[in-house]
Amino acid sequence: SQTIHQWPATLVQPVGSPLSLECTVEGTSNPNLYWYRQAAGRGLQLLFYSVGIGQISSEVPQNLSASRPQDRQFILSSKKLLLSDSGFYLCAWSVVDNEQFFGPGTRLTVL
Amino acid sequence: GNSVTQMEGPVTLSEEAFLTINCTYTATGYPSLFWYVQYPGEGLQLLLKATKADDKGSNKGFEATYRKETTSFHLEKGSVQVSDSAVYFCALRSAGGTSYGKLTFGQGTILTVHP
Secondary structure, eight states: OOEEEEEOSEEEEOTTOOEEEEEEEESOSSOEEEEEEEOTTSOEEEEEEEEETTEEEESSOSSOEEEEEETTEEEEEESSOOGGGOEEEEEEEEOTTSOOEEOOOEEEEEO | OOEEEEOOSOEEEETTOOEEEOEEEEOSSOOEEEEEEEOTTSOEEEEEEEOSTTOEEEETTEEEEOBTTTTBOOEEESSOOGGGOEEEEEEEEOSSGGGTTOEEEOOOEEEEEEO
16 A cells, blocks of 8 residues: 655754755655645645656745655755745645545744 | 635534535636545545536545536535544646646635534
């Protein structure tokens, strides 16, 4: 069966520090991968998606970047965090036209 | 572009009450529609889905019918339980290869069920 992992589960970082969040998927090949952010009291915003290794599409301009160095690995990064980067970050995967499956999320607090 | 509008919450109900969470959408063509649920501190789980007009998705006592004429996908449950307390998200996925499976979400509706 397929599983999706995210780490860390929680993270507290100072403003201006770098960020690296990792997402890995097991049990499937060539998935579409997605990063979402859920800000406090708000819905989900799609940040990035990837349809293959090295292929990243950005949905909104922001302080973040994404990379996909391996088929089932998706990384969200920042060189310098802002207060507004705080939120709950969710990774998801899907294949073809099936539904998306979400990871457990990472709660990021920028102080 | 695509958009999803959910009824504003929070929604507070007593156990065994009837639940309706309204969801309407704007999209071209024939999107697929989803309801996801998020329990406190967790990621999202797919609750139910419908992929074409007049389909009814159902799971765990929840139901939603894809109504193309009213562009709606309202979530209902006849008798809620305390364990149903969560945030509910309506979402759509455009048909067609260039969508890459991307979902458009509503803003979420917080449901609290009291004993």
